[in-house]
Amino acid sequence: MSSKVNLIKEEWFGNVRGDVLAGIVVALALIPEAIAFSIIAGVDPMVGLYASFCIAVVIAFVGGRPGMISAATGAMALLMVTLVADHGLQYLFAATILTGVLQILFGVLKLSRFMKFIPRSVMIGFVNALAILIFMAQLDQFIDATWVMYTMVAGALAIIYLLPRVTKAVPSPLVAIVVITVIAIMTNSGVKTVGDMGAITSALPAFFIPNVPLNLETLQIIFPYALALSIVGLLESLLTANIVDDMTDTASDKNKESRGQGIANIIAGCFGGMAGCAMIGQSVINVKSGGRGRLSTLVAGVFLLFLILVLGNIVVQIPMAALVGVMIMVSIGTFDWSSVKGLAKTPVTDSIVMVTTTLTTVITHDLSKGVFAGIILSAIFFVAKISKVHVTSRIEGDQKIYSVTGQVFFASVDELIAAFDYNDEHKEVVIDFTQAQIWDDSGVAALDKIVLKLRANDVHVRLTGLNPPSSKLIDRLAVHRKPGAKLSGH
Amino acid sequence: MFKNIMLAYDGSKHALRAAEKAAFLAENTEGASITIVYVVDSATSKEDVLHFASKEVINETRRKRLKTVEDLLEEKGVSYKHEILHGEAPEQIVGFANSQEFDLVVVGSRGLNGLQEMVLGSVSHKVAKRVKSPVMIIK
Numbered sequence: 008m009s010s011k012v013n014l015i016k017e018e019w020f021g022n023v024r025g026d027v028l029a030g031i032v033v034a035l036a037l038i039p040e041a042i043a044f045s046i047i048a049g050v051d052p053m054v055g056l057y058a059s060f061c062i063a064v065v066i067a068f069v070g071g072r073p074g075m076i077s078a079a080t081g082a083m084a085l086l087m088v089t090l091v092a093d094h095g096l097q098y099l100f101a102a103t104i105l106t107g108v109l110q111i112l113f114g115v116l117k118l119s120r121f122m123k124f125i126p127r128s129v130m131i132g133f134v135n136a137l138a139i140l141i142f143m144a145q146l147d148q149f150i151d152a153t154w155v156m157y158t159m160v161a162g163a164l165a166i167i168y169l170l171p172r173v174t175k176a177v178p179s180p181l182v183a184i185v186v187i188t189v190i191a192i193m194t195n196s197g198v199k200t201v202g203d204m205g206a207i208t209s210a211l212p213a214f215f216i217p218n219v220p221l222n223l224e225t226l227q228i229i230f231p232y233a234l235a236l237s238i239v240g241l242l243e244s245l246l247t248a249n250i251v252d253d254m255t256d257t258a259s260d261k262n263k264e265s266r267g268q269g270i271a272n273i274i275a276g277c278f279g280g281m282a283g284c285a286m287i288g289q290s291v292i293n294v295k296s297g298g299r300g301r302l303s304t305l306v307a308g309v310f311l312l313f314l315i316l317v318l319g320n321i322v323v324q325i326p327m328a329a330l331v332g333v334m335i336m337v338s339i340g341t342f343d344w345s346s347v348k349g350l351a352k353t354p355v356t357d358s359i360v361m362v363t364t365t366l367t368t369v370i371t372h373d374l375s376k377g378v379f380a381g382i383i384l385s386a387i388f389f390v391a392k393i394s395k396v397h398v399t400s401r402i403e404g405d406q407k408i409y410s411v412t413g414q415v416f417f418a419s420v421d422e423l424i425a426a427f428d429y430n431d432e433h434k435e436v437v438i439d440f441t442q443a444q445i446w447d448d449s450g451v452a453a454l455d456k457i458v459l460k461l462r463a464n465d466v467h468v469r470l471t472g473l474n475p476p477s478s479k480l481i482d483r484l485a486v487h488r489k490p491g492a493k494l495s496g497h
Numbered sequence: 498m499f500k501n502i503m504l505a506y507d508g509s510k511h512a513l514r515a516a517e518k519a520a521f522l523a524e525n526t527e528g529a530s531i532t533i534v535y536v537v538d539s540a541t542s543k544e545d546v547l548h549f550a551s552k553e554v555i556n557e558t559r560r561k562r563l564k565t566v567e568d569l570l571e572e573k574g575v576s577y578k579h580e581i582l583h584g585e586a587p588e589q590i591v592g593f594a595n596s597q598e599f600d601l602v603v604v605g606s607r608g609l610n611g612l613q614e615m616v617l618g619s620v621s622h623k624v625a626k627r628v629k630s631p632v633m634i635i636k
Contacts, residue, residue, distance in 0.1 A: 127550055134547060246546065253542040253555065256583045291539045295585065345544050 018073045022299045029298030030306025033076055036178040036292055037063075037311050039333040041079045042201055042322070046330070047144045048084035048281055049091045050099065051205030052322070055079040056315050057212040058103075058280025063308030065271040071263030072248040073301045074255065076289040077271060081141045081337065082243050082374055083236055083282045090232045098229055100217035103276030105226075105233035106240065110269030113241055119261040122245055128357040129381035130246065131346045132364025136377050138342035139369050145331045145338075148199070155196050156328045163187050163332025178292065180333045187329035188321075201330070202323030209319030211312070212278040235375035237269075240284035242378065244268050247285035254294050288340055356388040394418035396443070398426035407433035416446035420453035429460050436461055441472030451484040458487040499601040499631075500529045505590045505624065507535065508562045511605030515635040516566045519603040523575040531570060533579040534593055535563055536586045587623035594628040603633045 037059050045055030059078035066077045091099050113119070149156065163183040170179035191198055201207070219225050248259050264285075272282050293303055315322070350358055360381050368377025396413035415423060438457070445451060458468045473481065481488075504519045506512045516533075523529040537545070537559065549555045563579055570577045582589040594602045604621045625632045 123550070127548055130550075131547055249546045249550070250543050253537070253546050253552075254539055254583055287543065291543070295539055343544065343547055345548070 018301050020300070020302065022297070023302060025297030026300045026303035027306050029293050029296035030303040031310050032178055032296045033289055033293045033298065033303070033307040034310035034314060035181045036289060037076075037078055037307065038314060038322070039180055039184050039325075039330055040081075040286075040289070040337065041311075042325070043330045043334045043337075044079045044081050044084040045281070046201075046204050046327075047081060047141070048087050048099075050096060050281060052201055052207050053205070053315075054096070054099075054279060054281050055084075056207075056311070057278055058275045058283050060308050060312045060315070061212065061275040061278050061280045062271040062283045063304055063311065065274050066267050067301045067305035067308065069263075069267035069270045070301070070304070071260035071265075071267055072251055072285075073259075074290070074293060074299045074303055075244075075248055075251045075259075075264075075285050076293050076304060076307060077244065077268065077283060077285045078289065079281055079283040080240075080243065080286050081144075081341075082137050082239050083284055085137075085140050085144070085372060086235050086239060086374060087232060087281060088372065090229070094228055097218045098225070099281055100276045100279065101219045101225065102229040102232045102236065103280065103282040104217065104273050105229055106236040106282045107269040107271070107273030107276060109233055109237035110241060110272060111266050112269075113237065114262050114264075114266030114269060117262050119241070119245055119265055122242075122261075125242070125378070125382060126357075126360060126385040128353075128360040129364050129378055129385060130242075131343050132361040132381050133242065133368070133374060133378055134246075134341060134343050135346065135361070136365040136368030136374060138338040139365065140372065140374075141334055141341065142338040143369070145334050148327050148331050153198075156198055159187050159191070159196075159198065159326055159328030160332045160335070162190075163329045164335060167332060167336045180336060183332055184325055184329045187332070188325045191326040191328075192324055196326070199327045200323060201325045201327065204327070207315075207319045207323050209316050211316070212280070214277055215279070217276065235373065236282045238378070239374045240268060240272070240282060241265055243287070244285035247287045247290050250287060251290050251294060254291070255299060288337060356385075356392070360385045360388065390418050394422070396423050396426070398423065400428075402433070405433060406435040406437055407431060408437045408439060410439045410442065412442040414444055414446060415450035415453065417449035420449050424453055424456055427457055427461070429464055431461075431464070431466065434466050435469075436466050437469045437471055439472045440470060440474070440477060443472075443477070444474065445477040445480055447480075448484050451481055454481065455485055455487045462487075498526045498529070499523075500526055501598060501600045502529060502531045503594055503597070503599045503602045503630075504531050504533050504566070505536075505586075505602070505604040505620075506533050506563065506566055507586070507605075508565075509605060509607070511607045511635070513565065513569075513605075515603050515605040515633075516569055518633070518635050520570055520573045520575050522601070522603075523570075524573045529575070531575055531577040532597075532599070533563060533566060533570075533577060534582060534590060535559065535579065536582045536584065536589045538585050542583070587620050587627075590620065590624050591627045594624070594630060599630045601631050601633060602628050603635065606634050606636045 041055040041059040042052040045052045062077045087099055090102060166183035166186060167179045170182055244264060245261055248261060248264055252259050268284060346361060363384050364377045364381030367380040368374050393414050396419045398409055398411050400407060400409045461468050499522050502519050502523055504516055519531055523531050545555045549558055559581060582593060604624050606621050621634045625634060
């Protein structure tokens with residue numbers, strides 16, 4: 008028991024100074040992103056800011072990976088665009104709560120172990136698609152834009168990438184926002200600002216139940232969104248948790264994290280926030296700034312709310328150009344450039360899966376569809392790869408011995424059956440399965456077919472080298488052992 | 498003499514040249530040994546987790562990255578050990594170098610990531626500035 012108390016103490020207060028400083032840096036870095044992701048989702052900036060506050064604070068207590076930052080994210084924002092456009096904000100809150108419920112279910116059922124079935128090329132395609140979609144979402148802001156807008160974006164990017172050369176004490180995206188905002192206000196440039204996108208209210212988030220009819224129709228509307236949100240949210244959260252694990256060389260509880268993400272989303276939904284998840288970029292900023300414990304996440308959330316309350320009327324004056332600059336940086340940082348560099352080295356099928364995942368996502372604007380397309384395609388490639396069976400034959404005395412190598416299952420049976428010579432003059436045939444495994448009833452049926460076809464030609468057949476699981480399957484399903492077995496009609 | 502040598506290694510060809518020089522020094526010094534320091538920074542963490550997922554595979558991949566230099570040292574009969582650190586390269590290299598009694602720290606003049614160095618400044622420069630023991634930068 009005391010070890011548990013010690014663990015909690017260590018997770019919260021093991022690194023107070025580092026955690027507080029890193030939390031403040033993260034809060035500053037979260038503001039532009041939370042606003043920009045709200046704009047992607049088509050909601051007021053407050054929805055993303057409240058979500059980021061609620062999620063960060065709640066996850067500090069219930070998350071499974073101390074030091075990881077969760078808030079409103081691009082991946083989730085992209086999934087809710089059509090829901091907001093077709094049904095409005097209240098349905099988004101309802102979907103956010105349902106997302107949380109589903110994620111808790113995922114955590115309770117310990118489904119995080121199934122993450123290993125998602126091929127790496129699908130994950131890479133997912134990350135790349137996310138980057139491309141965030142970038143594409145910025146292009147809308149350039150419609151009818153003047154040269155002032157372009158200059159401001161370029162200026163923001165220059166500050167973001169060059170400032171770290173001089174100092175790394177303050178997050179450079181924040182400095183870019185401040186500088187571009189000051190310039191915009193002083194020159195009275197009249198460019199589009201955050202205020203044009205929606206209102207910012209300097210108020211505490213309030214608890215309310217989303218105003219939607221509680222019926223089956225509502226569920227039919229929000230369930231598909233909630234399912235996609237919960238899957239994508241967990242995918243990104245668990246990926247981020249693994250990255251933080253590796254960066255800090257420590258372990259974390261993935262099922263607790265899944266449940267924690269769920270609880271955080273439910274609370275966000277009840278306080279007027281949109282669904283969110285863990286963020287790779289912000290978590291990296293946190294760890295790099297010295298954040299390790301739960302306190303860093305809590306400070307990030309609390310300080311973010313403080314900033315909203317204090318700076319609300321300044322935030323509305325931020326030019327969109329500055330946010331676009333930050334988002335371009337986010338998309339460049341999100342994209343996995345090594346997957347392009349390594350394209351020549353990776354197996355062709357892996358590259359096809361990666362590109363398919365990316366393209367499907369970019370075309371459908373739905374990360375979950377891209378992931379499913381990638382998983383299905385890689386499953387097909389896997390089956391194709393593994394379905395190669397090799398049959399060799401040799402003559403020993405008056406016996407003909409066939410050796411089967413490979414996996415015998417539904418996808419390989421045709422090849423297997425075709426590999427035998429049924430009009431052989433050798434009347435003693437041995438089929439050696441030492442190098443083979445029989446997996447399913449199609450495999451056993453194929454075996455039946457081979458044995459019975461040979462028998463029909465008065466050949467005596469003997470099967471050898473079957474491993475225990477294979478022979479068990481044959482004992483259970485095969486017909487050729489039964490007296491009077493014959494080939495069926497076809 | 499330089500007995501206790503630390504080599505900062507990132508898998509780049511500059512680092513490999515540094516390794517050759519470190520090996521040259523060590524093979525001509527009685528009882529010398531080399532500590533190879535490989536730093537996994539946040540960008541590498543992200544890339545490795547994304548590409549290899551499982552902890553086992555990641556560790557295996559990282560050990561493989563050190564294989565070229567370890568083969569080199571083995572061939573020359575130089576005794577060595579390796580240390581894999583997590584964090585940003587300059588801070589980790591400096592911190593580790595100053596936490597132990599090294600007679601010499603050897604680094605390559607440039608690393609793997611040219612763009613990153615342009616933005617953040619070179620690792621070798623920071624190492625030369627902040628490490629207390631003698632530093633040898635190999636061009």
